[in-house]
Amino acid sequence: xxxIIGLVPARMAASRFPGKPLFPLCGRPMLEHCFLRARxxxxxxxxxxxxxxxxxxxxxxxRGWPVIWTRDTHTRALDRVAEAAxxxxxxxxxxxxxxxxxxxxxxxxxxxxxxxxDPFKADAGVRGTMLGxxxxxxxxxxxxxxxxxxxxxxxxxxxxxxxxIPYAKTFSAGLEARRVGGIFAFRWEALRWFTxxxxxxxxxxxxxxxxxxxxxxxxxxxxxxxxVNYFSVDSPADAATVEAxxxxxxxxxxx
Numbered sequence: 554x555x556x557i558i559g560l561v562p563a564r565m566a567a568s569r570f571p572g573k574p575l576f577p578l579c580g581r582p583m584l585e586h587c588f589l590r591a592r593x594x595x596x597x598x599x600x601x602x603x604x605x606x607x608x609x610x611x612x613x614x615x616r617g618w619p620v621i622w623t624r625d626t627h628t629r630a631l632d633r634v635a636e637a638a639x640x641x642x643x644x645x646x647x648x649x650x651x652x653x654x655x656x657x658x659x660x661x662x663x664x665x666x667x668x669x670x671d672p673f674k675a676d677a678g679v680r681g682t683m684l685g686x687x688x689x690x691x692x693x694x695x696x697x698x699x700x701x702x703x704x705x706x707x708x709x710x711x712x713x714x715x716x717x718i719p720y721a722k723t724f725s726a727g728l729e730a731r732r733v734g735g736i737f738a739f740r741w742e743a744l745r746w747f748t749x750x751x752x753x754x755x756x757x758x759x760x761x762x763x764x765x766x767x768x769x770x771x772x773x774x775x776x777x778x779x780x781v782n783y784f785s786v787d788s789p790a791d792a793a794t795v796e797a798x799x800x801x802x803x804x805x806x807x808x
Contacts, residue, residue, distance in 0.1 A: 556649045557670060559600040560621070561588055562630040563609050563656035569788050574609055574656050576792055579799045584609065585784060586659035586799075588618060589808040593663040597669065602656070603637035616668045618808050629762055630655060631737070635748040638741065655735030659745040659795055665783075668776040669738045672708075680743035681773040683710055683763065684734030687780040691724040693732065698787055700733040700761055702775065709772035714761035726780075733763070734778065735785055743771075769807055 563574040563584050567782040570576070574584040584602070592600060603618035604610055605627070613620045634653045638645060647649070650673055652666060669682040685702050688694050694701065697715040704710050712718070713733060721728050739747065754759075767771055782798045784791060799805055801807035 555673070556598040556643065556645070557652065558596070558638060558641055558643065558645065559591055559595050559643075559652045559654055559666070560634045561591060561600075561654050561656050562623075562633040562637070563587075563604050563606075564602070564627075564633075565600060565606045565608060567657075567787075570786070570792075572651040573786060574604075575612060576786075576789075578659055578786075578792060578795055579805075581780050582612065582733075583588065583659045583792070584612070584656050585616070587654065587661065588613075590659075590661050590663065590804060591654045591666065593804075593808070594666040594668075595663070599641055599643060601637065601641065601749065603633050605633075607695045616737040618763045624693065626799050630763065631744065632748050635744050645741045647740065649741045650738050651741055651744050652736065655785070658783075659786065660783050660799065661736065662736075662781075662783075662804060665734060665736055665778060668778055672774040672776060673738070676774070679740075679774045680771060681739040681747075681766065682737065682776045683773045684712075684736040684778055685710075685731035686734045686778045686783055687726075688728075688730040688732050689726040689780040693730075694724055694730050694774050700763075702731045702733060704731075705772075708775040708777070710763065710775055711767055711772070713763045714759050715761070716735045731775070731777065736776075737773070738762075 575582045603621040605625035627633040703712040753765040755764035
C-alpha cells in the first residue's frame with residue numbers, strides 16, 4: 554500500500570515574525586496547535602516536525618513528538634520537508650506520498666489533509682496536490698500576502714499569484730476564487746524533482762514557488778475546500794486574528 558508521511562516544517566527565523574512557531578495562541582504555542590490538529594488525521598504512516606532550531610526541537614521532544622533535524626540553509630518549506638522525508642526512517646518508494654503541513658496553520662482541520670490526499674487515490678497520474686480554500690471575502694482576494702490560484706477544468710493548478718485572480722471588475726463569491734492553504738502533498742519522486750529543479754521565471758516574478766511546476770510542464774491537482782475561518786500566521790497581527798476566532802473553532806478543546 555502507498556504510505557503517507559506527514560511533515561511539519563518550522564523555523565524560528567521567519568523574517569516578518571521571528572520566533573513564530575512558539576508564539577502563544579490561546580495559551581499554547583502555535584506549533585502545538587498545528588501538530589496536534591495534524592495528528593487527528595488517521596492515515597499517517599509517520600508524522601514528525603522538521604526543524605533546524607534547538608528551541609523547536611527541545612519543545613517538541615518535551616512533548617514526546619518525533620523530530621527530524623534538518624540543515625539551517627533552507628529558505629523554503631518544501632526543501633526542508635524533502636530533506637526530512639529522506640531521513641524519516643522509512644525507505645520511501647517513488648509513489649509514496651509526502652505531505653507538507655505548514656507550521657503556521659494553527660486552524661487546520663484533519664479533513665483538509667484528507668482533501669489533499671484523496672486526489673492521489675482518485676487518479677494515479679496525480680503527482681502533487683494543493684489545498685485551495687474558497688475566497689468569499691474581497692479583502693482577502695485583494696491581499697498580496699495571500700496567494701491565489703488559477704486552475705483548469707480538471708482542477709490542475711495553472712498559476713498562482715499574489716494578485717487578485719481570476720480577475721473580475723467586481724468581486725463576488727461566485728467568482729470561485731481560491732487561495733493556497735498551507736497543506737501540500739507530493740509523490741516522493743515528484744518532491745525530489747521539485748527540490749532538484751532550479752527556480753523558474755514565474756516563480757521568481759510572483760514569489761510563488763508553486764509556479765516552478767507549471768513552468769516546467771506538469772501540474773499540481775487542486776484540493777478544493779469550502780470557505781472557512783482559516784488563517785495563516787505571517788505577522789503578530791495575524792496571530793491576533795487567529796486568537797479572535799480560535800475559541801469558536803469546532804476543534805478547540807478537543808486536543
